[in-house]
Amino acid sequence: MSSPPWFSHSSSAGSTRRPRSTYLPPHLRTQPKITVTIPPPPYPKPAGPFDISEKFDELEVTEEEEEEALEENIIKTKKVGPGPEVEASGVDIPPAVTSFDEMGFATKALGDNVRRCKYVNPTPIQKYAIPVGMAGRDLMACAQTGSGKTAAFCFPIINSILLHKNNNTITGIGSRGSSATAFPMALILAPTRELASQIHEEAKKFSYQTGVKVVVAYGGAPIVLQLQNLEKGVDILVATPGRLVDLIERRRVSLRNVKYLALDEADRMLDMGFERQIRMIVQQMHMPPPGSRQTMLFSATFPDQIQRLASDFLSNFIFLAAGKVGSSTDLIVQKVEFVADMDKRDYLVNLLRSQRTNNTTPQNNALTLVFVETKRGADSLERWLCSKGFPSTAIHGDKIQMERERALKLFRSGRTPILVATDVAARGLDIPHVAHVINYDLPRAVDDYVHRIGRTGRAGKSGLATAFFSDKNAPLAKPLAQLMHQANQEVPLWLDQYANNNNSNTSSQSHYGKYAAPDYSYNDNYALPDSSYVDPTYASSYAPYDVAPYDAPAAYYGYNYDGPITATGWD
Numbered sequence: 061m062s063s064p065p066w067f068s069h070s071s072s073a074g075s076t077r078r079p080r081s082t083y084l085p086p087h088l089r090t091q092p093k094i095t096v097t098i099p100p101p102p103y104p105k106p107a108g109p110f111d112i113s114e115k116f117d118e119l120e121v122t123e124e125e126e127e128e129a130l131e132e133n134i135i136k137t138k139k140v141g142p143g144p145e146v147e148a149s150g151v152d153i154p155p156a157v158t159s160f161d162e163m164g165f166a167t168k169a170l171g172d173n174v175r176r177c178k179y180v181n182p183t184p185i186q187k188y189a190i191p192v193g194m195a196g197r198d199l200m201a202c203a204q205t206g207s208g209k210t211a212a213f214c215f216p217i218i219n220s221i222l223l224h225k226n227n228n229t230i231t232g233i234g235s236r237g238s239s240a241t242a243f244p245m246a247l248i249l250a251p252t253r254e255l256a257s258q259i260h261e262e263a264k265k266f267s268y269q270t271g272v273k274v275v276v277a278y279g280g281a282p283i284v285l286q287l288q289n290l291e292k293g294v295d296i297l298v299a300t301p302g303r304l305v306d307l308i309e310r311r312r313v314s315l316r317n318v319k320y321l322a323l324d325e326a327d328r329m330l331d332m333g334f335e336r337q338i339r340m341i342v343q344q345m346h347m348p349p350p351g352s353r354q355t356m357l358f359s360a361t362f363p364d365q366i367q368r369l370a371s372d373f374l375s376n377f378i379f380l381a382a383g384k385v386g387s388s389t390d391l392i393v394q395k396v397e398f399v400a401d402m403d404k405r406d407y408l409v410n411l412l413r414s415q416r417t418n419n420t421t422p423q424n425n426a427l428t429l430v431f432v433e434t435k436r437g438a439d440s441l442e443r444w445l446c447s448k449g450f451p452s453t454a455i456h457g458d459k460i461q462m463e464r465e466r467a468l469k470l471f472r473s474g475r476t477p478i479l480v481a482t483d484v485a486a487r488g489l490d491i492p493h494v495a496h497v498i499n500y501d502l503p504r505a506v507d508d509y510v511h512r513i514g515r516t517g518r519a520g521k522s523g524l525a526t527a528f529f530s531d532k533n534a535p536l537a538k539p540l541a542q543l544m545h546q547a548n549q550e551v552p553l554w555l556d557q558y559a560n561n562n563n564s565n566t567s568s569q570s571h572y573g574k575y576a577a578p579d580y581s582y583n584d585n586y587a588l589p590d591s592s593y594v595d596p597t598y599a600s601s602y603a604p605y606d607v608a609p610y611d612a613p614a615a616y617y618g619y620n621y622d623g624p625i626t627a628t629g630w631d
């Protein structure tokens with residue numbers, strides 16, 4: 061493990077020579093030499109190339125294969141469970157269950173779909189959250205990354221739709237001239253296109269052969285196709301805020317009939333400056349009020365500002381916390397290395413080379429996700445890695461949606477086993493076989509670190525996370541060290557020392573303060589992709605970071621949304 065220049069530590073011996081070709085300006089030549097420490101592989105060796113088909117139709121498996129998969133999932137959920145204690149608060153909390161059979165789904169089809177997904181036992185959060193959701197109660201649920209939160213809000217929604225679809229007051233599609241308005245019964249909001257798309261795929265699997273229709277709408281993809289899908293009928297609409305507002309403005313979606321609302325990664329949507337849009341969607345666009353609809357908020361982290369939103373959106377809700385709020389799962393081995401910024405590239409290449417040589421993550425077999433700070437940095441690192449013989453691809457907010465999807469597909473399938481990403485890939489993405497997450501640039505906030513490393517160590521599997529820490533990350537030292545201690549990780553002495561020297565920044569989980577300016581990486585990835593809308597309150601914070609022109613329609617400023625609806629055409 062490498063240490064900062066001022067820290068004397070025995071492990072700094074045995075360093076690797078910096079390649080001759082690297083020019084170092086004289087004033088930087090006293091920097092410590094690089095040591096690459098590769099821990100033993102904590103992850104199972106996955107078999108690649110990977111099957112990324114996601115539809116059940118394509119997943120018809122032999123009984124033998126099914127048994128094998130079930131066996132594997134029993135092992136996985138055994139690792140997840142009995143799991144961390146789930147803390148529940150609220151009145152009349154419905155009792156938790158221990159198996160999917162006990163959940164009492166409305167139709168056999170739902171139980172069949174659980175089986176098709178090869179889920180043997182519910183994860184801890186599912187044991188508590190699914191009964192709460194199925195009892196129709198509002199819910200705020202916090203559970204570690206990769207713990208199965210998607211199923212925890214999807215199953216109650218699908219179940220309730222199956223129970224109540226026929227009593228629906230506004231059925232199917234209303235009409236306005238030649239184009240129809242869709243009246244979904246359920247709305248699931250997600251912060252990014254990729255996450256919305258993933259939830260859509262999951263929800264389709266969970267509702268397979270139930271008759272429940274799931275449609276997705278997000279920016280960057282042709283709206284015409286989404287409109288056509290909406291016209292065919294929709295029970296559950298999965299959407300990003302920007303595109304949804306556009307569809308409502310065009311009167312192609314009405315929220316009057318929404319009985320179930322789920323916000324995934326709700327805290328992230330606030331960080332991104334989407335609060336006003338979300339409040340407008342939930343409070344001013346004809347959605348039934350709390351009490352007349354069921355609302356569920358899910359995330360792995362819950363910074364303070366979400367509490368206020370919760371009190372406005374939820375009614376008589378139950379709070380569930382699986383494990384410590386904002387903690388990382390201990391399935392992930394976390395390493396922190398002190399790497400000066402100028403040494404990062406060489407260090408990374410050495411790390412990947414050792415990985416390859418030691419066969420810990422053979423090429424094309426296990427996936428490595430590398431997080432960087434900027435879009436330009438992502439492109440440049442991707443090129444560098446390719447030039448060094450490491451097939452890589454990159455994903456960030458400046459790429460068009462097709463390129464983003466292509467990059468994910470290449471990575472997911474193992475054809476390009478390294479993905480260089482900005483925070484656009486930090487939340488919610490469930491990519492099997494990600495064995496190693498490298499924080500080449502650490503994020504500014506520890507919550508973001510938790511979500512990033514959570515791309516590995518999912519659903520009971522173990523994973524590895526390596527962070528490159530440099531002087532500029534000093535403010536993160538304390539919350540990072542705290543988080544690692546909580547997760548029983550080996551914390552380098554120098555990091556503890558850094559943490560003690562940086563006592564000023566003591567907030568460990570919620571880092572921006574109340575509605576404070578988002579980190580530029582949010583702008584990089586989130587604030588603009590789905591619309592060019594930037595809340596003027598936050599616009600100045602984005603300014604130095606190459607913001608697309610702010611062009612939100614005037615309607616967005618008024619909180620009373622009942623005026624004339626104009627189609628803006630932006631997406």
Ligand SMILES: Nc1ncnc2c1ncn2[C@@H]1O[C@H](COP(=O)(O)OP(=O)(O)OP(=O)(O)O)[C@@H](O)[C@H]1O
Pocket residue numbers: 133136137178179180181182183186203204205206207208209210211359360487488489490514515518519
């Ligand atoms: N009961 C279960 N048994 C086995 N696997 C499960 C179970 N529930 C969910 N999974 C799988 O676990 C993985 C992680 O689930 P999911 O993406 O819902 O996690 P999450 O808690 O939403 O994570 P994040 O916080 O990163 O968004 C998925 O591959 C999912 O199919």
